[in-house]
Amino acid sequence: MNCKVKLFDEEHEEDLEREVNRFLSKIDESDIMDIKYQVAVSCSQNNDQIFCFSAMILYRT
Incomplete structure (x- = not known):
């Protein structure tokens, strides 16, 4: 059995939640x-x- 890592990086927490849930729905x-x-x-430079969010x-696998 192999181990893998999946990384997620989003600017909005809702986007991260959606992407993580999408991935989790595909694995056991x-x-x-x-x-x-x-x-x-x-x-940023203009404050x-x-x-x-990651x-x-x-x-x-």
Whole structure:
């Protein structure tokens, strides 16, 4: 059995949720080993906040 990693990176949390759910619907729940979630925030030169929502899924194939 092999292990794989799937990475997701979106600017909006709803987009991340949609993409992760789409991926999870294609694999067996018992193959999921771990899911990591992270949010990063920074400011642009004109002080706009920039968000990065990311997830990493470790799963068996």
